[in-house]
Amino acid sequence: MPGRREFLNTLMRGGILAALGLLSGAVIFRSRDGKSCSYGFDCSGCSRSKSCMLPAALEARQTVWQLDMTKCIQCGRCATNCVMSPSAVKCTHAFAMCGYCDLCGGYFKPGTKILTTAAENQLCPTNALKRKFIEDPFFEYTIDEELCIGCGKCVKGCGAFGNGSLQLQVRHDRCKNCNECSIARNCPSQAFTRVPANKPSLMRGLGKERPGTAAKKGGVDA
Amino acid sequence: MYIVRCTSFFLLFLLLPLVTxxxxxxxxxxxxxxYTQPSTxxxxxxxxxxxxxxxxxxLVALALVSWLVLKKRSRLWVFAMSVFSLAYFGFYREGCVCSIGSxxxxxxxxxxxxxxxxxTVLLFFLLPLxxxxFFGRTFCAAVCPFGAIQDLVAFKPQSLGSRLNTVLGIIPYLYLGLAVLFAATGTDFIICRYDPFVGIFRFNASFGMFLFTGILLLSGVFIARPYCRFLCPYGVLLNWTSRFSRRHLTITPKECIQCRLCENSCPYDAIDFPVTDKSPESRPLMVKKMMMLTVLVPFLVLIFGYTGSRMQDTLAGVDYRVKLAKEVMALSKMQDAKAGSREPGAGSRKQVQDDSFEIKAYKASGKTESQVYSEASAVLKKFYLGGWLFGGFTGLVIAMLIAGRMLPVYRKDYVTNKGRCFSCARCTDYCPIKS
Known part of the structure; x- marks a missing residue:
């Protein structure tokens, strides 16, 4: 009796091991139409994307959450839906593409007549966006990360009236990298995506190239 | 130049684009x-x-706990390891990514x-399995932070009785089925969404979740490890694999002497008592039972599968693509009603939020109405098949539980139930035989 039971157990054990092996094999060696690759390029920009035979395991690097500004509509849910309080999403300034405008669409409420730093003029609810005079007529805008709550009001204003240099981004020193991002679940435009951890930023206009072209290219290395 | 900027500012003010x-x-x-430009x-x-x-x-924790359970048979060391796992995987790593979620x-x-x-996620899924x-559920014993935190509060465990254990034990199967269904369709990760302990590990639980965790931990004082036994979907997989484990924790290192000291030692009702009444069931009765099962199993699978497929709309209703399609449909109906009939009541009767963020995002994305509908119908199709599979799986689980209770058992000694035992090694302390 124990002999037969032992044999059946061994058989089942082998079966389960084989099933687990098949499962991981299917996941690792599946065909894929991947968006990201551990070699640091998007499939869209890769010359061999058509003939790429890399198993998925090779690109299965760590992933982190990031916000794609081409889809974002600045609904403000980033500020409220993150498991972190304040949110791990914050406004990030791409200085390289800022116009240093006196009348900054991201800083001032629409219809502001006198361009002063008075609280009633400011779009930012927490005074996180700082305005500093550089030279006539240019002003520098910096973000106090401690105060920023990621509501995206300035991002909306800057994108609508200015260059779009203020962008919402997941700050990875704060992000817990939840298995399923709680903001992504509530994002109305599905703007949250998993990106390779070695290319964690989806900011545009950071590089040396002209910001106008950077807008089309997508991810730019930090 | 400044004036040009100002005018363009106000011109652009009129054309507020949605996606910027x-x-x-x-x-x-x-x-x-x-002036030097700061870097981002x-x-x-x-x-x-x-x-x-x-x-x-x-890997190291699993190997160590397996050794502690099987060779050293020491509850104290297993407990020490569970404190370590709670500290490392729970409070330091803050619960993500865990084997359950993987x-x-x-x-x-x-x-x-x-x-x-x-x-790494694949390994987190595979290694405990x-x-x-090979060694039984040593992962549950002292590696999983969820189990560890519940083990710490299990002060006055009560026996629930075999019936209640069986009935409540169905919940993890349903949870697993739903989790796989929702994950495979790309809808939601419900295990992570309703994860009761991650809020504790991060000290930032929402009120509702905190309440749930509180109830779970408080009831955990009397019902040991309520999450592990009656919710954990990964526990289902571990239960299956553990039944065929090569080695497993035994209550006694040698021969059982039937001293009954371990009878009440298990807080999880995972010790099977001896069933010595070996009166063989009559052949006609066994044939009757067998025939009943051959009818019952397919019947339950089919009936539950059908019910599952009928739940297609309800299940798919939580998917964001289906939700969007519903909103878009309601919006276009409202617009049609407005365009068609000039009655003042026609449009306002059905108040559709045409300014919801979802609708705004849909308008900004440039997708056509039919694209949204076809996406949603593809999801619905997946849920039809998924509903059949989920329902069939549920039916099979229930049929198997019934079958398990119908079949005769014969057991000489007190033994651990290989499926349900968490290998916590509590019972070993109660056994008077030491190796």
């Missing part, structure tokens, strides 16, 4: 003073190497080819 792409409306100024700070995520370190810690990543990766499954296949 960076456009170089204003050229970068050429500064005359020696982009924080880097946690190093990838640390994720592999987590896998290494998991079920969803693996099922999504199987069905969505664009989803990148990191190797493989260890369980």
């Amino acid at each position: 792409l960076p456009i170089q409306r204003f050229p970068k100024p050429e500064f005359e003073t020696n 700070q982009i924080p880097v995520p946690r190093a990838e190497l640390l994720a592999y370190l987590d896998v290494l810690v998991l 079920i969803q990543n693996v099922s999504l990766a199987l069905f969505d080819h664009s989803f990148v499954l990191p190797l 493989v260890f369980t296949l």
Whole structure:
């Protein structure tokens, strides 16, 4: 009796091991139409994307959450839906593409007549966006990360009236990298995506190239 | 130049675009003073190497606990390991990614080819299963932080009785089925969403979740490990694999002397008592039972499968693509009603929020109405098949539980139930025989 039971157990054990092996094999060696690759390029920009035979395991690097500004509509849910309080999403300034405008669409409420730093003029609810005079007529805008709550009001204003240099981004020193991002679940435009951890930023206009072209290219290395 | 800027500002004010792409409306100024432009700070995520370190810690912890349970048979050391796991996987790593949640990543990766499954997540899924296949559920004993935190509060465990245990034991199967269904369709990760302990590990639980966790931990004082026994979907997989484990924790290191000291030692009702009444069931009765089962199993599978497929709309209703399609449909109906009949009541009767963020995002994305509908119908189709599979699975589980209770058992000694035992090694302390 124990002999037969032992044999059946061994058989089942082998079966389960084989099933687990098949499962991981299917996941690792599946065909894929991947968006990201551990070699640091998007499939869209890769010359061999058509003939790429890399198993998925090779690109299965760590992933982190990031916000794609081409889809974002600045609904403000980033500020409220993150498991972190304040949110791990914050406004990030791409200085390289800022116009240093006196009348900054991201800083001032629409219809502001006198361009002063008075609280009633400011779009930012927490005074996180700082305005500093550089030279006539240019002003520098910096973000106090401690105060920023990621509501995206300035991002909306800057994108609508200015260059779009203020962008919402997941700050990875704060992000817990939840298995399923709680903001992504509530994002109305599905703007949250998993990106390779070695290319964690989806900011545009950071590089040396002209910001106008950077807008089309997508991810730019930090 | 300044005036030009001002006028363009107000012109653009009229055309408020929804998706704001960076456009170089204003050229970068050429500064005359020696102003240096600050660089944009982009924080880097946690190093990838640390994720592999987590896998290494998991591997070492699993090996160590297996050794402690099977060879050293020491509850004290197992307890010490569970404190370590709670500290490392719970409070330091803050619960993500855990083996329980990795079920969803693996099922999504199987069905969505664009989803990148990191190797570490796959290992988090596989390692505990493989260890369980050889040594029993040592992962539950002292590696899983969820089990560890509940083990700490199990002060006055009460026996629930075999009936209640069986009935409540169905919940994890349903949870597993739903989790796989929702993950495979790319709808939601419900295990992570309703994870009761991650809020504790991070000290930031929402009120509702905190209440749930509180109830779970308070009831855990009397019902030991309520999450592990009556909710954990990964526990189902571990239960299956543990039944065929090569080695497993035994109550006694040698021969059982029937002293009954261990009878009440297990807080999880995972000790099977001896059934010595070996009166063979009459042959006609066994044939009757067998015939009943051959009818019952397919019947339950079919009836539950059908019910599951009928729940297609309800299940798919939580999917964001289906939700959007519903909103778009309601919106277009409202617009049709407005255009068709000039009655004042027609439009206002059905108040559709045409300014919801979802609708705004849909308008900004430039998708056509039919695209949204076809996406949603594809999801609905998946849920039809998924509903059949989920329902059939539920029916099979219930049929198997009934079958398990119908079949005669014969057991000489007090033994651990290999499926349900968490290998916590409590019972070994009660056994008077020491090796």
